[in-house]
Amino acid sequence: MAERSTGGGRPVPVPPDTASDRVILHVDMDAFFASVEVLDDPSLTGRPVIVGGRGARGVVAACTYEARMFGVHSAMPSTLARRLCPSAVFVDGRFHRYVEVSAKLHAQLTAVTPLVEGISLDEAFLDVTGARQLLGDGATIAGDIRSAVSGELGLSCSVGVGRSKFIAKLASKAAKPEAGREGIVPGRGVVVVPRGEELVFLHPLPVRALWGVGTVTGRKLDALGIATVGDMAALPDGALERYLGPAQGAHLAALCRADDPRPVVPEQAAKSVGHEETFATDIWDRGTLHGHLTRMVDASATQLRSAGRTARTITVKIKFSDFALVTRSHSMVTPVDATPAIGAVGAALLDSVELDRGVRLLGVSLSGFGPTSEGRQLRLDLDSDPRAGGCGPDREPGEGNHLALIDEEAERFQSSWGAVSAAVDAIRTRYGGSSVGPASLVTPDGLRVRRRGDAPWGPGGDPPSADTTRPGGR
Numbered sequence: 405m406a407e408r409s410t411g412g413g414r415p416v417p418v419p420p421d422t423a424s425d426r427v428i429l430h431v432d433m434d435a436f437f438a439s440v441e442v443l444d445d446p447s448l449t450g451r452p453v454i455v456g457g458r459g460a461r462g463v464v465a466a467c468t469y470e471a472r473m474f475g476v477h478s479a480m481p482s483t484l485a486r487r488l489c490p491s492a493v494f495v496d497g498r499f500h501r502y503v504e505v506s507a508k509l510h511a512q513l514t515a516v517t518p519l520v521e522g523i524s525l526d527e528a529f530l531d532v533t534g535a536r537q538l539l540g541d542g543a544t545i546a547g548d549i550r551s552a553v554s555g556e557l558g559l560s561c562s563v564g565v566g567r568s569k570f571i572a573k574l575a576s577k578a579a580k581p582e583a584g585r586e587g588i589v590p591g592r593g594v595v596v597v598p599r600g601e602e603l604v605f606l607h608p609l610p611v612r613a614l615w616g617v618g619t620v621t622g623r624k625l626d627a628l629g630i631a632t633v634g635d636m637a638a639l640p641d642g643a644l645e646r647y648l649g650p651a652q653g654a655h656l657a658a659l660c661r662a663d664d665p666r667p668v669v670p671e672q673a674a675k676s677v678g679h680e681e682t683f684a685t686d687i688w689d690r691g692t693l694h695g696h697l698t699r700m701v702d703a704s705a706t707q708l709r710s711a712g713r714t715a716r717t718i719t720v721k722i723k724f725s726d727f728a729l730v731t732r733s734h735s736m737v738t739p740v741d742a743t744p745a746i747g748a749v750g751a752a753l754l755d756s757v758e759l760d761r762g763v764r765l766l767g768v769s770l771s772g773f774g775p776t777s778e779g780r781q782l783r784l785d786l787d788s789d790p791r792a793g794g795c796g797p798d799r800e801p802g803e804g805n806h807l808a809l810i811d812e813e814a815e816r817f818q819s820s821w822g823a824v825s826a827a828v829d830a831i832r833t834r835y836g837g838s839s840v841g842p843a844s845l846v847t848p849d850g851l852r853v854r855r856r857g858d859a860p861w862g863p864g865g866d867p868p869s870a871d872t873t874r875p876g877g878r
């Protein structure tokens with residue numbers, strides 16, 4: 405608790421900040437992935453650029469405002485985006501690059517205050533209540549962040565300032581540039597919603613601006629003739645609860661009053677790392693799937709080690725052509741971080757799934773984190789419980805034994821390959837991600853190393869019609 409000295413020399417306690425005193429910032433990069441692409445390739449400046457999957461199942465991950473003028477937006481199927489904007493330049497995503505830029509952004513934000521809650525790569529909340537004395541009011545801090553982001557990263561962001569996360573988020577949206585048929589209207593950059601003026605700001609907004617109003621709720625509200633947040637706020641007490649159910653009704657009633665006490669919670673450590681991919685065409689061949697799995701394991705294991713972690717649990721996820729989802733998971737007694745150790749378990753899990761339909765999506769994730777492999781405890785056989793490795797409720801009889809053998813194999817790989825994996829990481833850091841990798845990933849074009857999140861929004865490459873011979877279209 406801070407104390408302030410008065411003229412008389414007697415310290416007077418400063419009252420604690422109450423919720424109504426909070427100053428929250430929401431920082432949101434403008435067209436982030438697409439802007440990074442333009443930054444790295446200035447020939448794209450001023451052009452409609454779409455980052456996303458090019459294949460039949462690809463979706464738009466991000467697009468520049470020039471593309472938005474044509475009605476393109478993120479999460480739209482790429483085929484529709486191409487129809488709306490035939491002149492668009494499609495760019496494959498480079499997730500590792502976005503992660504790199506995001507880390508720089510994050511470093512800038514944590515220099516303002518440690519109270520930074522990252523929401524995604526390009527979005528964060530900051531509680532600057534305690535930083536004001538040093539750095540100025542919310543508007544000043546917001547302006548300084550915009551200048552720093554522009555100066556050091558060469559990118560633009562929009563910042564909302566308000567008394568709660570909810571208001572700050574809506575304010576940053578109001579600060580954004582807008583693209584319409586007539587052109588691009590530059591954004592205000594910073595929008596401050598002063599304390600006490602939340603309802604003036606909030607009530608003219610459409611109900612769909614509120615968190616928790618999706619398609620279904622939006623339609624229900626349309627049917628009731630409720631178009632704006634103000635309409636909603638004017639309803640008698642208890643009406644929203646009756647229309648929408650108690651939980652959602654109460655949630656929205658609170659938001660209409662600008663009531664959102666949620667604190668800014670700094671960095672929560674990730675609970676898993678992984679990689680998954682939707683294929684351009686369904687894959688029937690087990691060998692082809694193993695190839696993709698090896699690549700994903702390589703990417704995920706590298707990420708695990710770079711975070712200085714080991715993992716006990718490995719999960720393989722398969723979505724079939726009929727969208728049926730199967731996950732197989734195995735927890736080991738001894739945590740691992742070597743790529744071949746993780747690969748051995750992943751391969752066994754994949755082999756435990758019957759492939760009677762085409763596979764649409766394959767993924768692998770690592771969880772049950774422990775510290776790095778130095779100081780790793782060797783397994784005591786007395787402690788080994790065959791049930792420790794579970795395959796979930798759908799485990800086959802005899803599978804326990806099979807996976808106990810896998811544990812041993814994984815441990816063998818871990819002890820023989822642990823140092824090699826570390827060396828591979830060092831080489832990649834120095835010479836780039838494609839300099840070294842599993843021999844099974846070498847193609848006539850070189851090494852095809854995946855990084856986590858490469859094109860997570862769908863397959864890139866040519867549309868499947870142009871490449872039907874190779875499953876996966878790669």
Ligand SMILES: [Mg+2]
Pocket residue numbers: 432433434435436526527
């Ligand atoms: Mg953004």
